[in-house]
Structure formats: structure tokens, C-alpha cells
Amino acid sequence: MKVTGAASPFLLCQRLFPTKLAGLSVALLKATALEIAILAGHLLLYPSGITQERRTAASLPSPDAAAKLPTEEKPPVVLLHGFIDNRSVFLLLRRNLAQHGRQHIESLNYSPLTCDIRTAAELLGRHIEEICERTGHERVDIVGHSLGGLIARYYVQCLGGDTHVRTLVTLGTPHSGTRVAPVMNAHPIVRQMRPGSAVIEELTGPAPGCRTQFVSFWSDLDHLMDPLETACVEHPDLLAQNVRVSGVGHLALPVHPAVATGIRQALDLEEPGARTAARTAGLTVA
Secondary structure (H helix, E strand, O other): OEEOOOOOOOHHHHHHOOHHHHHHHHHHHHHHHHHHHHHHHHHHHHHHHOOOOOOOOOOOOOHHHHHOOOOOOOOOEEEEOOOOOOHHHHHHHHHHHHHOOOOOEEEEOOOOOOOOHHHHHHHHHHHHHHHHHHHOOOOEEEEEEOHHHHHHHHHHHHOOHHHOEEEEEEEOOOOOOOOOOHHHHHOHHHHHOOOOOHHHHHHOOOOOOOOOEEEEEEEOOOOOOOOHHHHOOOOOOOEEEEEEEEOOOOOOOOOOHHHHHHHHHHHOOOOOOOOOOOEEEEEEEO
């Protein structure tokens, strides 16, 4: 899958560097420019997502669902944001999912004061149980960006959440821990996202019979993942598919339309009847 756009403005780079290096430099410049643009737009939208989403007792479909394609009812989708963020990051993805048949979509905020992944996972579990009771569905799908994906994985793998979560899609989530920005180690939840932390070690433990499907999107230009492959799910007991995204950075993963298409395809995967080895796929955004 490849998305093409206007001619590159970085022709000078191609003249100054060898072809392979120039290609990488152009891709990096493009991704960086896109990250800056997305950050600027997100800062404008951020205030709109500070409060929790309003929910009705009847859990009516989102207004964005008015133009959805005809399809059978699917499990609710829960969107979980990353570190120091809120539900506003999913504005475009939510609209995309609604237009393609998802009738129940909910964006959850966890407190910016959250200091423990385990506590956040327990709270997520209560939210999931309430959503299942309110919508009449036994299981939900979750899309988690960055830290949100790690919180959701802990709930699924360590707190029995696989009974309520059918598919977990993670976007730029440090499944094996990330070494980036060591100056932020003062924050306890950042320390929990480091390689070798107690939380990361718990996630490497046995998870026999886990019923949740895992699909992890990781970017080869993600400046917050060190090493880059930490955003992949590598566990012998988990049914996982790792999707490499080329051409975008960390902030673009929940925003880019090509990635949204990949997320929809991941959520539409049917549950397999048996355990299989982890699979890999690719998505190129030019």
C-alpha cells in the first residue's frame, strides 16, 4: 500500500548525498516536517480532549457514523492515547472508523497524573467491563497509541483482559521498552517504559491461552522508539502481527489516512482457530 503526493521539495539533498543516503534523508525530512505539522495541529485540538467523553445510556452511534458503509454490527472500539496526551489525538481515526461501519467508538482519557501502568490497566479494565455491559457486547477492540498500547497490553496479558478484548492494535508502543529521552526518568511511568523495568519484565512472562489478537504498527522513522523494533510484539504465547510503517514518525501513526486503513484491516481480521507464529507485514507512506 503506497500513498504518493506532490513532487519532493528536497531535490538538493539528492544532489549532495549518494542515492541511498539521499533517499533516507529525504524520507526523514518529510517525516520530520509532517511530525511538526501534526504537533502544531494537535496543540490546537488538545483543549477539546481534556475532559472525558460524554456517553449516553443508550450508547448511540457517533454523528460521524451517518455516512458509514452498510455492514453488520461489529465490536465496540476503544481508543487509548499516549503519554501526556488525550483523546483529541484520535479525532481523524475515530471519524474514519465510524464512516466504515463502527457504530460504537469510545475514546478514554487516563489522568495526566497517572504514575503506574498497572493502576492505569486496572482502571481500563473497569471501563471495558462497563462498555461491554452498556453495549451488550462480550468483547471489544482496542487501539492504543504509544503508552496507551502498553497499558492495554498489561490489562490483556496480566489482568485477564483477554476475556473482554478481541483485538489489540498498538501504534508505536514500546513493548520491550525504549531508551529515548533519559532526562525524563524522573517520571515514574517513563521509568516503567524502560528496557528491563519490572513492568516490561512482567510482559515477557508466560501468557498461555491468551485469546486476544495483537497487531502492532511500528515505524522505521519513529524518534521515540529506541531501538525501533521495540514497538513490535515478540512473545511465544501471543498471536501477533507486526506491521512496519515506512515514511512517517511517531505522531503521525494515529493520524495518517493510510495507517487508518491498515488499522481497519487489522480490526476486521477474523479470529483464527489456532495459535500461529508472529507474522510481519509492511505499509509504505511516501
